[in-house]
Amino acid sequence: MTTNLVAPRDVETAPAAETEIEAEDVLTADGLVKKFGDRAVVDGVSLYVGKGEILGFLGPNGAGKSTTIAMLTGALAPDAGSILVNGVEFAADPMRAKALIGVVPQEIALYPSLTARQNLAFFAGAYKLGRKVREERINWALEVAGLTDRAGDKVSSYSGGMQRRVNIAAALLHQPQLLFLDEPTVGVDAQSRNQIFETVLKLRAEFGMSVVYTSHYMPEVEQLCDRIVIVDGGRVLAEGTQQELLEPLGEGLLEWSLNAVEAGLLKKGIETLAVAFTAHGETTVTTSGDNTPTLRVRVKDMPATLRKVSDLACEHGLGLGGIRLGRPDLESLFLDLTGRQIRDGA
Amino acid sequence: MLAMVRKEILVLLRDRASLITLFISPVLFMTVMSFALGNSFHSLGSPGKLSISIVDEDHSAAAQGVVKALSSSGELQVTSALGGVPLSAAQAQSRVHSQTDAFTVVLPAGFQQQVAGGGAPKVDFVVDPSSSRQVVDPVESAISSLIVTVTSQEGTTLALTKLGDAQSDPGVKAAIQAQVAALDSTTHQVDSTVSFPNGEGAKKYPSVYQQEVPGYTVMYVFFIVTIMAGSIMVERREGTFRRLLSAPMPRWQLLLGKVAPYLLVAVVQVGILLSFGRFVFGMSLGAHPLALLPISLALASCAVALGLLLASVARSESQVMGMGTAAVLVLAALGGCMVPGVFMPQFMQHITHFIPQGIALNAYQDVLVRGESMTAILPGAGILLAVAVGMFALALPRFRFVR
Ligand SMILES: Nc1ncnc2c1ncn2[C@@H]1O[C@H](COP(=O)(O)OP(=O)(O)O)[C@@H](O)[C@H]1O
Ligand SMILES: [Mg+2]
Numbered sequence: 001m002t003t004n005l006v007a008p009r010d011v012e013t014a015p016a017a018e019t020e021i022e023a024e025d026v027l028t029a030d031g032l033v034k035k036f037g038d039r040a041v042v043d044g045v046s047l048y049v050g051k052g053e054i055l056g057f058l059g060p061n062g063a064g065k066s067t068t069i070a071m072l073t074g075a076l077a078p079d080a081g082s083i084l085v086n087g088v089e090f091a092a093d094p095m096r097a098k099a100l101i102g103v104v105p106q107e108i109a110l111y112p113s114l115t116a117r118q119n120l121a122f123f124a125g126a127y128k129l130g131r132k133v134r135e136e137r138i139n140w141a142l143e144v145a146g147l148t149d150r151a152g153d154k155v156s157s158y159s160g161g162m163q164r165r166v167n168i169a170a171a172l173l174h175q176p177q178l179l180f181l182d183e184p185t186v187g188v189d190a191q192s193r194n195q196i197f198e199t200v201l202k203l204r205a206e207f208g209m210s211v212v213y214t215s216h217y218m219p220e221v222e223q224l225c226d227r228i229v230i231v232d233g234g235r236v237l238a239e240g241t242q243q244e245l246l247e248p249l250g251e252g253l254l255e256w257s258l259n260a261v262e263a264g265l266l267k268k269g270i271e272t273l274a275v276a277f278t279a280h281g282e283t284t285v286t287t288s289g290d291n292t293p294t295l296r297v298r299v300k301d302m303p304a305t306l307r308k309v310s311d312l313a314c315e316h317g318l319g320l321g322g323i324r325l326g327r328p329d330l331e332s333l334f335l336d337l338t339g340r341q342i343r344d345g346a
Numbered sequence: 347m348l349a350m351v352r353k354e355i356l357v358l359l360r361d362r363a364s365l366i367t368l369f370i371s372p373v374l375f376m377t378v379m380s381f382a383l384g385n386s387f388h389s390l391g392s393p394g395k396l397s398i399s400i401v402d403e404d405h406s407a408a409a410q411g412v413v414k415a416l417s418s419s420g421e422l423q424v425t426s427a428l429g430g431v432p433l434s435a436a437q438a439q440s441r442v443h444s445q446t447d448a449f450t451v452v453l454p455a456g457f458q459q460q461v462a463g464g465g466a467p468k469v470d471f472v473v474d475p476s477s478s479r480q481v482v483d484p485v486e487s488a489i490s491s492l493i494v495t496v497t498s499q500e501g502t503t504l505a506l507t508k509l510g511d512a513q514s515d516p517g518v519k520a521a522i523q524a525q526v527a528a529l530d531s532t533t534h535q536v537d538s539t540v541s542f543p544n545g546e547g548a549k550k551y552p553s554v555y556q557q558e559v560p561g562y563t564v565m566y567v568f569f570i571v572t573i574m575a576g577s578i579m580v581e582r583r584e585g586t587f588r589r590l591l592s593a594p595m596p597r598w599q600l601l602l603g604k605v606a607p608y609l610l611v612a613v614v615q616v617g618i619l620l621s622f623g624r625f626v627f628g629m630s631l632g633a634h635p636l637a638l639l640p641i642s643l644a645l646a647s648c649a650v651a652l653g654l655l656l657a658s659v660a661r662s663e664s665q666v667m668g669m670g671t672a673a674v675l676v677l678a679a680l681g682g683c684m685v686p687g688v689f690m691p692q693f694m695q696h697i698t699h700f701i702p703q704g705i706a707l708n709a710y711q712d713v714l715v716r717g718e719s720m721t722a723i724l725p726g727a728g729i730l731l732a733v734a735v736g737m738f739a740l741a742l743p744r745f746r747f748v749r
Contacts, residue, residue, distance in 0.1 A: 095596075111586065126349075126594075127593060170589065
């Protein structure tokens with residue numbers, strides 16, 4: 001095991017014991033850059049993945065997630081930065097690094113005119129597995145995907161959810177230590193989504209598999225991931241456990257949307273309310289919208305703020321129908337970081 | 347590697363559209379064209395003879411020689427007289443007009459004199475405008491060469507000699523003898539450009555499949571270009587390349603695994619199409635059929651290299667289809683796959699020698715028609731291979747596995 005952990009040229013500089021501690025991270029990426037033309041689509045992304053950890057890689061469409069994954073899995077060469085897989089420098093020994101990782105591309109990366117079994121057999125062939133092991137793994141992967149019964153059917157005849165599951169199964173055949181899942185639940189029904197979640201958790205439990213889980217869908221990342229990296233415009237905006245990330249957001253979020261009548265009752269529009277909340281001591285107050293102007297308040301002290309709301313409503317004769325309270329979540333964090341809704345896209 | 351070849355072939359075998367393009371379409375094309383030109387499947391009925399008429403306005407021995415030679419060629423339905431009365435130009439015209447004849451040959455007054463004078467005899471063709479050039483042109487040029495042959499050799503020599511004897515003027519006699527010699531050399535020229543073998547001429551006259559089978563074979567081999575480039579684009583779009591790149595397999599293996607199956611398919615395709623010509627049309631494979639192999643390999647390499655080049659420069663799948671199809675058709679036309687080079691203007695014939703399709707077709711015909719051996723076609727095959735290597739060299743630095 002230890003021999004696997006040390007990149008050859010690190011041997012002299014780093015004592016074995018120390019390397020082993022460092023190598024607890026299955027993946028370390030530092031300062032990754034990828035440019036297409038003049039445009040840096042990935043602009044200095046650094047991240048790490050601990051052993052057995054499920055890392056959420058979260059960002060809107062076009063944030064550079066897939067491009068980052070492409071670099072981390074050897075499909076694209078980074079313009080700058082370094083990647084260590086289990087202590088092996090990717091660029092120095094790509095074959096060894098690649099043997100440790102598996103990737104589930106965002107696309108259904110399968111041959112639709114072939115059967116699931118034919119697809120798996122083909123992709124298994126890319127790894128040096130003995131004939132017997134290969135057969136076992138194919139059967140196992142089919143079982144994991146819950147498709148043993150339909151293994152002889154063409155992939156094109158499958159539902160979207162089934163195709164997604166084969167897409168994942170094809171990345172498991174060599175039982176990688178680190179699995180990249182690039183938006184694995186796009187276009188999938190709730191049942192298949194749950195099945196995929198269970199699969200990911202089971203793989204971690206059984207093999208200690210580490211996972212990088214890419215998504216632009218917040219709730220699933222919240223549900224599944226131990227730690228989260230949020231990216232936008234090719235840069236890391238925030239990184240940490242969910243708790244760490246949400247702590248600065250305070251107790252909750254208050255959203256107050258006004259209808260036309262209510263908006264008319266305010267002398268200077270919604271700004272009046274914003275000023276009142278700021279004076280009340282809330283730090284982040286944003287307003288938006290013309291038709292139904294909306295006020296968003298990050299709440300530090302919920303009871304005090306609610307009292308303030310009812311005071312303001314009485315004072316201006318406003319209704320409380322447009323008020324929503326929410327616990328802080330990643331969606332609100334992203335909004336906070338970028339001023340945009342994550343689903344808005346790029 | 348082997349798994350990649352297997353996968354590619356499996357996928358291709360399930361891609362009906364590509365199979366039709368590569369195998370069914372050329373076979374249909376060859377068959378239809380052969381039927382249309384009425385020169386194969388003799389057993390299925392009498393060969394469709396082309397009806398022509400010939401008008402002798404010169405009323406000379408030389409003109410009669412031509413009429414006789416044309417009438418006895420066996421491949422043409424020749425009318426020179428109606429009810430024992432020689433056809434008049436007006437009658438012949440109306441026969442063409444009513445499409446009774448595809449065209450008429452008029453030997454104008456002074457024909458024999460021109461022949462005797464050593465000049466090019468003037469011959470008029472009146473052609474039904476609706477009749478296909480592809481039918482009329484070869485017959486027309488065949489008749490032209492026949493006329494020259496007839497007026498120069500055997501019967502004509504006799505006729506001229508007889509004519510000279512009758513004159514008994516030593517000056518005329520000498521002139522006629524000089525003419526006989528002059529015409530002999532003209533014959534060679536005509537024979538070589540129209541490639542109308544001397545003795546066998548009449549029998550081989552309908553060499554439709556000898557043009558067509560290799561022609562369409564060469565043309566259709568290149569359809570692998572769009573199919574291969576298209577498949578590369580799909581693997582790029584669908585992320586299968588992305589997945590394969592994450593496997594511990596060097597890129598060159600991946601590329602080879604993608605290219606090799608198409609090379610194989612192209613060679614098999616050539617084999618099937620030539621076999622079709624051989625066994626269905628009874629096309630002769632020439633004296634050295636093994637010589638077809640290096641041409642086919644070099645040709646297949648060329649097609650596959652062009653496919654890789656296209657996949658390397660095209661930005662979208664529609665570009666692949668558009669550019670690929672255009673290139674395949676235009677190159678086939680320039681290469682003489684559709685219209686035999688003989689019927690092209692001079693500058694086009696020159697171009698043909700620089701087009702891979704033209705080089706391949708010429709090499710095939712060297713073997714199939716001219717009965718040449720391995721050594722004769724090796725230069726052509728070598729050029730094709732060099733072109734293939736050149737295109738690979740252009741493609742490789744530009745090739746991307748991911749978008
Ligand atoms: N080959 C490419 N050439 C040019 N731009 C690209 C290329 N690949 C991706 N992009 C652009 O880079 C940005 C990030 O893409 P991507 O990594 O796929 O984002 P995500 O996966 O986060 O949605 C997008 O704006 C995309 O259009
Ligand atoms: Mg993506």
